[in-house]
Each structure stands twice: as structure tokens, then as C-alpha cells.
Amino acid sequence: MSIADRPAPGTARSPGISYQELLDTDTHEVPEVLRLESPRYFGSQDMPVERYTSREWHEKEVKYIWSRTWQFACREEHIPDVGDYTVYEIARMSFFVIRTAPDTIKAFWNSCLHRGRQLKEVDGNCAEIRCPFHGFAWELDGSFKHAPSDWDFSHVTERAVDGEFQLPEALVATWNGFVMINPDSDAEPFHEWAADAVDHFQRWDLSDRYVEAHVAKVIECNWKISQEAFCESFHADTTHPQTAAYLGNPNSQIDVFDSCSRVITPAGTVSPMIWYEVDEEQIMRAMMDTRVDEDIPFDIPEGDTARQVAVRAARERWRPVVGELADHWSDSEMIDNFDYTIFPNFHPWGSYNRIVYRFRPNGDDHRTSLMEVFLLSPFTGERPPPAPLHLLGPDESFTDAPEIGMLGKVFNQDLGNMSKVQKGLEGSKKGAVTLSDYMESKVRWLHYMLDEWIGSGEQAETGEGTAVTL
Numbered sequence: 497m498s499i500a501d502r503p504a505p506g507t508a509r510s511p512g513i514s515y516q517e518l519l520d521t522d523t524h525e526v527p528e529v530l531r532l533e534s535p536r537y538f539g540s541q542d543m544p545v546e547r548y549t550s551r552e553w554h555e556k557e558v559k560y561i562w563s564r565t566w567q568f569a570c571r572e573e574h575i576p577d578v579g580d581y582t583v584y585e586i587a588r589m590s591f592f593v594i595r596t597a598p599d600t601i602k603a604f605w606n607s608c609l610h611r612g613r614q615l616k617e618v619d620g621n622c623a624e625i626r627c628p629f630h631g632f633a634w635e636l637d638g639s640f641k642h643a644p645s646d647w648d649f650s651h652v653t654e655r656a657v658d659g660e661f662q663l664p665e666a667l668v669a670t671w672n673g674f675v676m677i678n679p680d681s682d683a684e685p686f687h688e689w690a691a692d693a694v695d696h697f698q699r700w701d702l703s704d705r706y707v708e709a710h711v712a713k714v715i716e717c718n719w720k721i722s723q724e725a726f727c728e729s730f731h732a733d734t735t736h737p738q739t740a741a742y743l744g745n746p747n748s749q750i751d752v753f754d755s756c757s758r759v760i761t762p763a764g765t766v767s768p769m770i771w772y773e774v775d776e777e778q779i780m781r782a783m784m785d786t787r788v789d790e791d792i793p794f795d796i797p798e799g800d801t802a803r804q805v806a807v808r809a810a811r812e813r814w815r816p817v818v819g820e821l822a823d824h825w826s827d828s829e830m831i832d833n834f835d836y837t838i839f840p841n842f843h844p845w846g847s848y849n850r851i852v853y854r855f856r857p858n859g860d861d862h863r864t865s866l867m868e869v870f871l872l873s874p875f876t877g878e879r880p881p882p883a884p885l886h887l888l889g890p891d892e893s894f895t896d897a898p899e900i901g902m903l904g905k906v907f908n909q910d911l912g913n914m915s916k917v918q919k920g921l922e923g924s925k926k927g928a929v930t931l932s933d934y935m936e937s938k939v940r941w942l943h944y945m946l947d948e949w950i951g952s953g954e955q956a957e958t959g960e961g962t963a964v965t966l
């Protein structure tokens with residue numbers, strides 16, 4: 497292609513059937529939320545590797561991102577009873593999220609107002625908040641209750657009258673069963689900040705799901721490298737070659753909204769990158785991970801497609817649990833992949849994928865990260881208790897977590913890249929990464945947002961603008 501023939505940057509699309517064209521073949525009514533298209537071109541410039549490797553950049557993220565943004569701390573079901581609490585940590589900050597009344601959840605900074613000991617280390621239930629060091633105590637709502645040997649703390653009891661010894665709080669919001677917290681008490685309310693996601697997920701109520709699995713692993717790379725491994729499907733044809741026979745990886749639709757973005761990857765369709773012929777049976781075999789010596793799990797009637805058969809099977813699978821919804825939802829919602837990201841690190845998937853990701857720095861270390869995957873499943877009858885955290889050890893891989901099924905094999909393929917990306921970037925002669933204009937626009941969106949937040953934070957503080965590098 498000559499330069500003159502090149503389409504405007506960001507407008508080129510992969511050969512093959514687009515997601516919107518696939519929707520045209522849907523046998524059910526397609527909801528408006530899937531018809532939305534919101535591509536965004538952020539420019540084609542390179543991005544410096546220091547974002548992933550430097551301590552200085554990490555410190556900026558701690559100060560302007562982790563201290564100021566809404567973060568998924570736990571599910572409401574993790575703290576069902578009054579007095580239940582769970583610890584959420586991000587970089588150097590620690591909070592405990594506690595149900596203080598049947599309909600009230602608060603998040604407190606996890607540091608005693610006496611000499612600073614962490615108040616809570618592990619999840620549990622309490623009738624009061626009492627520090628294990630010298631016994632200072634607070635009511636569940638954070639109001640000051642008691643200082644042992646109060647004859648020596650008259651200055652404290654005096655100050656407590658004015659509320660000065662109230663435990664400091666982070667903002668809390670609940671949405672779709674998620675408990676969101678924000679360390680910044682001046683932050684925009686969550687439902688306003690996340691308005692697009694709030695609107696889209698009206699279609700998919702995740703509050704009536706339960707945590708069927710919760711698996712985590714420390715990964716030897718910056719949190720953004722972990723996260724970005726799940727923000728584009730472009731890598732799948734190479735990293736997960738088995739998916740090329742049943743996922744339209746380069747045909748994914750990428751949409752960018754204000755505080756969220758999404759990648760929609762169609763299933764039961766062949767990647768245009770595939771170099772061999774596949775028939776409908778092979779698509780089905782690949783989709784179901786069926787070995788050559790195993791029978792195909794579903795027959796494909798003459799003239800039918802693997803996608804349609806898989807859609808019908810998904811409807812049958814979910815009908816006993818979700819009832820008539822199984823007959824109302826579009827084909828796409830039954831089998832396609834809807835990976836949303838709410839800035840900075842929260843990834844609730846839409847529809848029945850059941851996946852939720854959360855990526856964070858591993859403690860205060862910018863060269864390692866904590867990747868977590870939750871499976872949120874529908875249920876009938878009484879809500880099953882949430883699965884406890886299964887933290888994989890350094891020598892364990894995702895296939896040591898059978899509760900996530902086939903995902904384990906896929907994640908292990910991703911795991912094969914992540915620490916190598918960190919290593920490669922640390923030793924990069926080029927000193928920068930290059931991104932595609934469309935397929936990787938969700939990755940670029942993340943960095944655009946980081947620039948916006950860090951730039952505006954620095955500007956507010958110093959009166960000087962920071963050079964925005966994207």
C-alpha cells in the first residue's frame with residue numbers, strides 16, 4: 497500500500513467479518529449497548545518504557561492515581577453481617593472495609609490514631625474496632641470509644657469530644673454488588689465518574705451473582721503489563737494459537753468512553769489471521785477444547801454453524817439458573833467476550849462471561865503485581881458463600897486453580913509473556929513501546945488517562961503543566 501492510499505490513522509480495520517456485521521446475523525434482538533461504537537484515535541507516538549520501569553513514575557501513580565481513584569475493594573457478599581470487615585491494600589495505603597449497619601458500609605484508613613499500628617490485618621468480624629497494641633477502641637461507625645488508662649489521655653478524650661479521634665474514612669460506593677472505595681474524600685461520586693459503565697451494565701445485573709472462584713497470583717512485572725495483557729485480543733493469535741479457530745481476535749471491536757473502555761471479541765467465528773482451512777466441526781472442537789480422539793460435544797446439523805450451536809447450548813446451560821433471560825438475550829451475549837475496564841484497574845466483564853479482573857502493584861513494588869480473577873456466577877435459591885481467596889504460590893501456575901477451568905491454560909500462556917515483557921523493557925535499547933492505532937487503543941487509553949490524572953494533579957499542585965507524552 498502506498499502512503500497516499502493509507503487510510504486516516506485509526507480508521508483501518510482488519511479483514512474478516514466485523515463484530516457489527518456479526519450482530520446483523522443475530523437471531524435475537526440486539527441491545528443498544530452492543531450497537532454502540534466509540535473508537536478513539538489517540539495518536540501513533542511511542543511510549544517511554546519508564547512508565548513500567550521507573551520508581552519515579554510509580555510514585556506519581558501512588559500520589560495521583562491510587563490516592564485519588566475509585567477502586568474495587570470487595571464484593572458486598574464478602575461482608576454480609578454487621579461487624580464483618582475485609583482489608584484492601586494499594587501501594588503503601590491500607591484500608592479496612594466494614595459493614596457498620598445492615599445497610600451501611602464504611603472504609604477506614606487502617607492505622608491506629610494512637611501510635612499508628614495497623615488496626616486490621618486479616619478479614620474477620622468484630623463488635624468494636626480495638627487496636628491490638630494498647631487497646632484504643634472505636635465503635636463500628638468509627639467514633640472514638642475508649643482509651644485504656646484514660647487518666648493519662650485526658651488530652652485525647654478532650655479532643656475526641658470534637659470528633660477529632662473519629663477514624664478517618666475513604667469514600668465508599670456500592671455498584672452491582674461491588675464495594676468501591678476512593679481514598680480521596682473530594683472525589684467525584686462513583687456513579688457520576690463511572691456513568692458510562694453504570695449505564696451499560698443496566699443490561700447485565702452483576703449484583704445477583706456470587707463469587708464462584710477467586711484466584712490470585714503475584715506476577716514479576718509492573719501492574720500495567722499484567723493488565724495490558726488482557727486489554728487487547730491482538731496477541732491471542734500468537735500467544736493463544738488454539739483460539740484462532742474460534743475467536744475473531746483481530747475483528748474485536750474496541751470502544752473508548754470517558755472513564756471506561758471495552759474490547760468485544762466475537763466467538764464461534766474464525767480469526768482472519770488463521771492460515772489453514774477450518775470447517776464448522778473444527779471450530780466447535782477448538783471452542784470446546786475437544787481432543788481429536790474425543791467425540792464432538794454437540795452435533796452440528798447440516799447448514800448450521802458452530803456459533804449457532806454453541807449459542808443454543810449456552811441458552812440451555814443457563815436457562816435453569818436465569819430463567820427466561822436465557823431466551824431473551826442476544827446470541828452475542830450468550831458467547832462473545834465483553835472485557836470492560838473502568839479506570840484505572842477494574843475489569844468487570846459484561847454478560848455471561850463471569851470474569852472480573854483486578855490488577856494492582858504488589859504492595860509498594862512497581863516491578864511486581866498482583867493479578868486477581870473472580871468468576872461471578874448466577875445462582876438459584878440461597879446465595880452460596882463467596883469462594884475464599886486462592887493465592888497461588890511462586891511455583892504454582894493458573895492450572896493449579898481448577899476452579900477457573902479452561903481459563904487456567906489460557907492464563908498460563910499469558911503468564912509466559914508478562915515477566916518477559918518487564919525484562920525486555922528494563923533492557924530495551926529503543927527505550928519505548930510502539931502501539932497499534934486501533935487494536936491496542938485500549939492500552940493507549942489507559943496511558944492517556946494516566947497522563948490526564950498525573951498531569952492535572954501536578955498542575956494543581958505546582959501551577960505548572962506536565963508535558964503530556966501521548
Ligand code: FES
Pocket residue numbers: 608609610611612613627628629630631632
Ligand atoms: S498503636 Fe493502637 S493503641 Fe497504641
Ligand SMILES: [Fe+2]
Pocket residue numbers: 725726731732735736906910
Ligand atoms: Fe491472553
